[in-house]
Amino acid sequence: MIATEKLASVREQFPVTKRQLYLDSAHQTPLSLPVRDALYSFLTEGYEMAGPKPVWVRRVEETRANVARFFNASPSEIAFTKNTSEGLNIAANAVPLEAGDNVVLIEGDHPNNAYAWLNLKRKGVEVRFVPLKDNEIAAAKTFEPFIDERTKVVTLSHVTFHAGQVHDLASIGKLCKERGIYLVVDAMQSVGVIPVDVKALNISVLAAGTHKGLLVPQGLGILYVADGLDELRPAYIAMSSMLNPPADYIARAEDMAVRKDALRFEFGNINLPDLHALDAAIKLIESVGVSNIQKHVTALGDQLLSELDKLDVKVVGPRERGQRNHIYVLDLPVQKWADHFARNDVRVSPERGGIRISLAVFNTADDIKRLVDVIRTGLRETTAAAVAQVD
Ligand SMILES: Cc1ncc(COP(=O)(O)O)c(C=O)c1O
Structure with a gap:
């Protein structure tokens, strides 16, 4: 794992983290200061x-x-x-x-x-x-x-x-x-x-x-x-x-x-x-070590999966540790959700099976919490829109 202080100092090296919730490293890395x-x-x-x-x-x-x-x-x-x-x-x-x-x-x-x-x-x-x-x-x-x-x-x-x-x-x-x-x-x-x-x-x-x-x-x-x-x-x-x-x-x-x-x-x-x-x-x-990066993103993945379970949102890929690493594709309709994440300053990628979240060395447990909040809001909006249509 990455020690808390080390994680904070690595995160400082990625200015993008101050501007948006960046969960798109499988698409393109944000550049670091070094x-x-x-x-x-x-x-x-x-x-x-x-x-x-x-x-x-x-x-x-x-x-x-x-x-x-x-x-x-x-x-x-x-x-x-x-x-x-x-x-x-x-x-x-x-x-x-x-x-x-x-x-x-x-x-x-x-x-x-x-x-x-x-x-x-x-x-x-x-x-x-x-x-x-x-x-x-x-x-x-x-x-x-x-x-x-x-x-x-x-x-x-x-x-x-x-x-x-x-x-x-x-x-x-x-x-x-x-x-x-x-x-x-x-x-x-x-x-x-x-x-x-x-x-x-x-x-x-x-x-x-x-x-x-x-x-x-x-x-x-x-x-x-x-x-x-x-x-x-x-x-x-x-x-x-x-x-x-x-x-x-x-x-x-x-x-x-x-x-x-x-x-x-x-x-x-x-x-x-x-x-x-x-x-x-x-x-x-x-300076962090690739196996520490792997452990770090896998642990963030554990956190994400357990929060998604509470919201009843599925992933299209595997759930078992060792079979997944830093890429999680959420089974959510791409068109609606890509807009929702963009409106909330969350950078993700549309994929063939849903919305792709990809984690990197600079992501934190707080990033996952924020992502989950944004998903929760989106789900509420979807429910509210469905109710309004029935009314
Ligand atoms: C598995 C895989 N291979 C290849 C590529 C890209 O290929 P290239 O480096 O030639 O642009 C990507 C994504 O960009 C990829 O996810």
Whole structure:
């Protein structure tokens, strides 16, 4: 858990908390003061000194090492990308797949993952969708009936954006390892709010953006590619991907060997401002600890569920601890309730199953109380309107 004083000081770092009830971190993080300051110093260095780029590049490597530690990976297994979609598309085009091979996904999972693999249908790759209810957790047994000797990839979100399920990556990773199947994980909704140990979970490739749990603006992604998967070849390359980049900057067809590490998937200049922001964000997150953040948001979730029960409001996702984390989708009609929350200065997201509440390191028990008060008022208004209609 997060000690009360620490929570108060972290909350101070997020000015949005003084302006509105922010329960929308699964959509986009509000920026913190350290992240703003890191961006500001980068901009100052840019306009005062136009760099110096070697210093910026050195910091990128420091950030890579910090990100690697975050996932229990080594820095050689981390590439920086633009976003989750880019990482997933890199994976889809890197895995050696032939016509007749198949890839197994969850029906209704994030479309950015689904499209990356559906795009391979034109090469004759079969995409198999596993049906799953919003309150169900995907585990090895969910995938097993859909897997055969031509299955090359299992891919899914760690945490779902639309119902908040935390899928059982441990059993899925074990199954994939036993069967020689690549496990490709979209960790956009889990990174920064759930510890993700890529080694313990047997993840082959992990892709995530950084604008939710990693607390920085959009435009920077992280790609983990396990060491040793040399058969994964980049579809795009640039000088930075090459094993022997030519010192004279002249590309020669005789030497097309790409790097062995994940940097073979990183091409061209990358998002330097966001990388500076990410370094500050990781320090902030690590000052609390990801497992403490997880415990904190889960406890707020307990409080929310017990208050919702009193109001007879259901959630569409799972209720059990361990199966949920920071995303709770309330089974309330979206149109009416989105307006109601907006009128009351509560930032939430409309989702396919209802209204999505998402919790972060800076949210508190008082935030939940305030949310519950706003829901109670909305329910009263609905009852009053229904009575007036009957009269
Ligand atoms: C599970 C999941 N994957 C991917 C994305 C977004 O993809 P990208 O980072 O490419 O914008 C989101 C939400 O924005 C998401 O919830």
